[in-house]
Structures are given as structure tokens and as C-alpha cells.
Amino acid sequence: MSGNLVDLAARARRKLRSGASVLCGILLLALVAVTVIDVIGRYLFASPLPGAPEYTELLLMAVIFTGLPAVCLDDGHITVDLFTSKFKGGVAALQMFFSRMFVAVVLSVVAWELWQHGTQLASYQEVTVYLRIPLAPFAKAAGVICAFCAFITFVLAVLRIPRGVGGGS
Numbered sequence: 001m002s003g004n005l006v007d008l009a010a011r012a013r014r015k016l017r018s019g020a021s022v023l024c025g026i027l028l029l030a031l032v033a034v035t036v037i038d039v040i041g042r043y044l045f046a047s048p049l050p051g052a053p054e055y056t057e058l059l060l061m062a063v064i065f066t067g068l069p070a071v072c073l074d075d076g077h078i079t080v081d082l083f084t085s086k087f088k089g090g091v092a093a094l095q096m097f098f099s100r101m102f103v104a105v106v107l108s109v110v111a112w113e114l115w116q117h118g119t120q121l122a123s124y125q126e127v128t129v130y131l132r133i134p135l136a137p138f139a140k141a142a143g144v145i146c147a148f149c150a151f152i153t154f155v156l157a158v159l160r161i162p163r164g165v166g167g168g169s
Helices: 003-044 052-073 089-124 136-158
Strands: none
Touching: 003 052, 052 136, 089 136
16 A cells, blocks of 8 residues: 555544544533533522433434544444454454454444434434424434444455554554
């Protein structure tokens, strides 16, 4: 693989990872704010934040799916390498290729299922109980993010980008 491709991949990884990290941080701050406001309102003023559980659920989902691209870019999926840590050279590269392809396939299936679920939620016009926020756009957005992550992982596998190049770890 050429050095230019590795450099391009490193820059793209850093930028995408930084963007996802900043957005995750903002969403986490919003989650903390909702929790603090709800607790203070509940215990000091006997008036909890209306819809706080729904805000919390939606923000938590947003944090998880916003962070997923950073995990994919860093090859940060949970792994158990009892045997694979001994692999060297071509065998290690082959193992990395197949594990990335497996992750890409799984993420593609999850993306498809989330999109289908979003379509089903839209057909029922499903909304949250208290705030009446439509749920379909959240499910579909999660599906699109999973599809993007499947694409990222597929590209990393096909181009044989080394693990950790530009990942910051």
C-alpha cells in the first residue's frame, strides 16, 4: 500500500474521529444537564423535569450511535485475542481482514434492521409517551450511522489500512 493512501487514511481517521468525539461530548453534556436539572427539580422543588426519562433515553441512544464511527475508525471493537495475538505477518493481516469484514457484515445487518424498524415505527406514527417525539427518525438515523460504519469498516478491510493509523491511540 502506498504511503499517500496511509497518510490520507490517517488524516481522514483523525478528522472523523475528532468530529464524532466533539459531538459525543456535547451530547454527554446535554445528558448531564438533563439529569442534574431533573434531580435538582425533583428533590429541591418537588417538580422534576417534564419528560426527563425520554430525553435521557434519546440522548443516550444519540451518544452511543454518534460514538460508533469513532470505534470503527479505531478498530476499537471488543476483542478476545487468546490465540490471535500470536499471529504475525500475513496471517495477522488475513485475520484483520476477515474480522473487519465480519464486523462490516454485522453492522450492515444491524443497519438494515434499524431502517426497517424505523419504517415500521413511521407507519404506526409511534411517538414517545410524554413529549410526543416521533421515534422513526431516531431509528432511521441509527440505521444510517450503522451503514456508514459498515462502509468505514469495509474500506479499512479492503484497503488493508493498518490498525491504529491516525487513530490517536
